[in-house]
Amino acid sequence: MAADSRLHVVIVGGGIGGLFAANALMAHGLRVSVYEQAPALGEVGAGVFLTPNSVRQLQRVGLGSSVEKWGARVGNDSRYFRQDGTPIAPVQVTDSAGWNATFGMHRADLVTMLSERLPANVIHTGHRGIAFEQDGDMARVSFANGVVAEGDVVIAADGIHSELRHNVVPPSPPVFSGSVAYRGLVRYERVPEWPTNAWLMWLGTGKHFLVFPVRAGQLINYVGFVPADEEMKESWSAPGDPDVLRRAFPGWDARIEAVLTLKRLSGGLSTTASHCRPGPGVCSPSLVTPRTRCFLISGKAPTSRSRTGWRSRLS
Amino acid sequence: MALATILTLADRRTAPAALLVYEHLRRERVPQVQRGARENGLRYDSSYADLGLRDAEIKAHANFRKSRYDYDVVPEAQAAAQSCITGLGKRGHEET
Numbered sequence: 001m002a003a004d005s006r007l008h009v010v011i012v013g014g015g016i017g018g019l020f021a022a023n024a025l026m027a028h029g030l031r032v033s034v035y036e037q038a039p040a041l042g043e044v045g046a047g048v049f050l051t052p053n054s055v056r057q058l059q060r061v062g063l064g065s066s067v068e069k070w071g072a073r074v075g076n077d078s079r080y081f082r083q084d085g086t087p088i089a090p091v092q093v094t095d096s097a098g099w100n101a102t103f104g105m106h107r108a109d110l111v112t113m114l115s116e117r118l119p120a121n122v123i124h125t126g127h128r129g130i131a132f133e134q135d136g137d138m139a140r141v142s143f144a145n146g147v148v149a150e151g152d153v154v155i156a157a158d159g160i161h162s163e164l165r166h167n168v169v170p171p172s173p174p175v176f177s178g179s180v181a182y183r184g185l186v187r188y189e190r191v192p193e194w195p196t197n198a199w200l201m202w203l204g205t206g207k208h209f210l211v212f213p214v215r216a217g218q219l220i221n222y223v224g225f226v227p228a229d230e231e232m233k234e235s236w237s238a239p240g241d242p243d244v245l246r247r248a249f250p251g252w253d254a255r256i257e258a259v260l261t262l263k264r265l266s267g268g269l270s271t272t273a274s275h276c277r278p279g280p281g282v283c284s285p286s287l288v289t290p291r292t293r294c295f296l297i298s299g300k301a302p303t304s305r306s307r308t309g310w311r312s313r314l315s
Numbered sequence: 316m317a318l319a320t321i322l323t324l325a326d327r328r329t330a331p332a333a334l335l336v337y338e339h340l341r342r343e344r345v346p347q348v349q350r351g352a353r354e355n356g357l358r359y360d361s362s363y364a365d366l367g368l369r370d371a372e373i374k375a376h377a378n379f380r381k382s383r384y385d386y387d388v389v390p391e392a393q394a395a396a397q398s399c400i401t402g403l404g405k406r407g408h409e410e411t
Contacts, residue, residue, distance in 0.1 A: 051383070053386045060389070155318075203359050
């Protein structure tokens with residue numbers, strides 16, 4: 001066994017996968033550098049849902065108390081409903097031991113938590129990775145701004161439109177699932193009929209609607225999943241048309257209408273087209289090519305279909 | 316976390332082998348979990364002639380979720396790393 005000198009790991013992508021990998025690697029004593037294409041790690045996205053299998057790993061890197069502080073614990077009142085509001089079943093919010101480590105989080109809070117743990121000189125924004133090569137023991141990533149980074153291992157955590165993915169697995173363009181998620185956040189005072197401690201989800205033909213609290217219960221995250229006829233480019237931050245969302249749930253539970261009829265949907269709406277990669281290794285975010293020093297932990301996964309996708313990235 | 320657990324036992328020379336250990340550990344489970352999430356989303360979108368069947372599946376899903384929430388990748392990563400990488404490392408040292 002090993003380690004005369006610490007491995008240096010270059011991580012391309014400063015999203016949840018890349019930043020968690022950086023925390024985990026540093027907690028194990030490795031050197032890391034994170035390169036993010038955006039000019040800053042900003043307030044992007046809406047709610048994400050943490051379950052005990054991911055909170056267990058966040059605790060291990062020292063983020064247990066941050067999850068408690070910034071998350072909103074989702075408890076026993078959580079329910080699935082038919083579209084008219086008839087209860088179907090409770091939502092499972094604990095592991096087998098009864099550990100209720102189930103939290104709604106604002107994605108921006110999660111990104112902040114993960115990045116604050118890293119020394120300032122670890123994260124390099126404004127770097128878009130465009131090429132990978134290796135030379136003997138050295139792995140190299142080139143960035144669009146002309147910078148070249150070297151390390152022992154490269155992690156491509158650069159999202160569903162990854163530019164490094166083809167170095168690891170054969171090309172397989174993402175396929176649109178046919179469903180679009182409209183996401184928004186609203187102050188809890190504006191929707192008094194919605195709980196700050198529970199996940200509620202309504203299920204109907206071709207659509208579902210979901211709410212859960214984030215940011216210590218100050219904000220309610222809501223998501224409407226609706227069918228779409230034409231493919232949308234996936235983005236966390238594409239603007240959504242509130243009227244399209246309003247028209248999508250006629251006659252559903254009055255609590256859904258209560259938020260959709262708010263004059264100004266706080267924080268706006270973002271839409272996300274959900275994608276999946278077909279064929280062998282469907283959506284497989286963790287493949288390596290033999291003998292290579294580059295691998296992939298990505299496949300940006302922001303919709304309900306793929307929340308477990310990013311939970312996997314915490315694993 | 317699995318990756319960090321495995322790479323911490325590696326050095327510059329054994330890093331590619333360590334990445335393979337990680338791949339073997341994760342390549343079945345990750346797509347399986349993602350497929351399950353996709354199937355779950357389709358269940359939510361309720362293409363059922365009988366919604367009672369959907370509701371029964373939703374109720375039955377609790378035990379499956381518990382098993383997902385119980386999962387801890389770290390012991391598996393430790394076992395995989397120790398059996399593979401330390402073996403490789405020893406062989407490497409014997410050769411050199």
